[in-house]
Amino acid sequence: MSGTPDHALNDGTRLPAVGLGTYPLDDAAAEEAVAGALGLGYRLIDTALNYGNETGTGRGIARSGVPREEVRLTTKVPGRHHGYEETLASFEESRARLGVEYVDLYLIHWPLPRVDKYVDTWKAMVRLREDGLVRSIGVSNFTAAHLERLELETGVLPSVNQIEMHPLLPQEELRAVHAAKGVLTESWSPLARGREVLEDPTTVAIARDHGVTPGQVVLRWHTQLGAVPIPKSADPGRQRENLDLFGFELTAQELTTLSSGRQRRFGGDPESHEEF
Numbered sequence: 001m002s003g004t005p006d007h008a009l010n011d012g013t014r015l016p017a018v019g020l021g022t023y024p025l026d027d028a029a030a031e032e033a034v035a036g037a038l039g040l041g042y043r044l045i046d047t048a049l050n051y052g053n054e055t056g057t058g059r060g061i062a063r064s065g066v067p068r069e070e071v072r073l074t075t076k077v078p079g080r081h082h083g084y085e086e087t088l089a090s091f092e093e094s095r096a097r098l099g100v101e102y103v104d105l106y107l108i109h110w111p112l113p114r115v116d117k118y119v120d121t122w123k124a125m126v127r128l129r130e131d132g133l134v135r136s137i138g139v140s141n142f143t144a145a146h147l148e149r150l151e152l153e154t155g156v157l158p159s160v161n162q163i164e165m166h167p168l169l170p171q172e173e174l175r176a177v178h179a180a181k182g183v184l185t186e187s188w189s190p191l192a193r194g195r196e197v198l199e200d201p202t203t204v205a206i207a208r209d210h211g212v213t214p215g216q217v218v219l220r221w222h223t224q225l226g227a228v229p230i231p232k233s234a235d236p237g238r239q240r241e242n243l244d245l246f247g248f249e250l251t252a253q254e255l256t257t258l259s260s261g262r263q264r265r266f267g268g269d270p271e272s273h274e275e276f
């Protein structure tokens with residue numbers, strides 16, 4: 001088992017403090033990246049039906065030789081499958097592609113408020129958990145209002161909300177809502193997809209002070225804020241670096257400096273983004 005710390009979820013299960021993203025790897029590249037990452041000690045893997053690499057991700061897990069019960073495998077229901085029956089069917093599709101008996105964390109990929117089917121979709125997720133096919137259920141790209149509505153209409157809060165988060169979009173308000181409701185924050189595009197944040201002189205200077213890389217500084221920022229980053233890397237060296245975050249600690253001042261109040265999205269706005 002890896003030495004990565006983990007978090008307790010509101011459903012009694014646990015989630016590693018850092019995971020591996022797999023977008024935009026194809027099946028062959030995902031198989032390599034996932035098998036390699038598990039060999040390095042990763043135990044949380046993030047995919048989605050819409051990434052088109054569930055088959056490769058499943059193969060990577062099988063090939064790694066890591067016992068299935070040690071791996072926390074995440075996948076997501078896409079917009080075109082919103083609705084109760086559609087979600088149950090979509091899950092079966094994902095499960096067959098992944099080649100697994102159960103999924104550890106199943107997420108609604110985007111809320112699509114205009115389509116207005118995320119509550120029915122959520123009811124199907126609850127059913128999948130009751131049936132033992134999914135260990136934990138969550139959402140992605142949900143706003144505070146979307147979370148409120150799930151809670152009001154179903155009485156069940158997600159265990160996780162996977163949102164865009166990085167130093168250019170620190171998500172203070174939504175993280176406070178998550179903390180109040182007991183929802184764990186997962187951060188997608190945790191490195192803001194590369195250069196801009198990693199080459200920022202502030203990040204570089206903090207990295208130098210701690211004798212680590214800029215990527216490690218940014219990922220440590222996430223973990224110290226209580227969020228679980230899922231950096232994507234297909235490179236074994238960067239995969240190793242991205243997991244090796246717990247031998248140094250940023251100061252409170254450094255955390256504040258890194259989240260310098262900029263608000264820049266690289267992905268869609270959850271209120272309007274439509275991805276089917």
Ligand SMILES: NC(=O)c1ccc[n+]([C@@H]2O[C@H](COP(=O)([O-])OP(=O)(O)OC[C@H]3O[C@@H](n4cnc5c(N)ncnc54)[C@H](OP(=O)(O)O)[C@@H]3O)[C@@H](O)[C@H]2O)c1
Nearest residue numbers: 021022023046140188189190191192193215231232233234
């Ligand atoms: N829920 C959603 O709507 C949603 C949306 C977007 C993404 N996601 C998930 O979040 C994951 C991560 O997000 P992302 O892939 O958009 O962005 P990211 O993880 O912030 O950045 C990935 C990029 O950074 C490079 N990189 C990785 N580690 C590095 C390091 N230590 N130093 C320098 N460069 C590094 C990678 O290249 P190399 O591979 O060459 O290392 C890749 O080009 C995705 O893979 C996906 O699983 C979810």
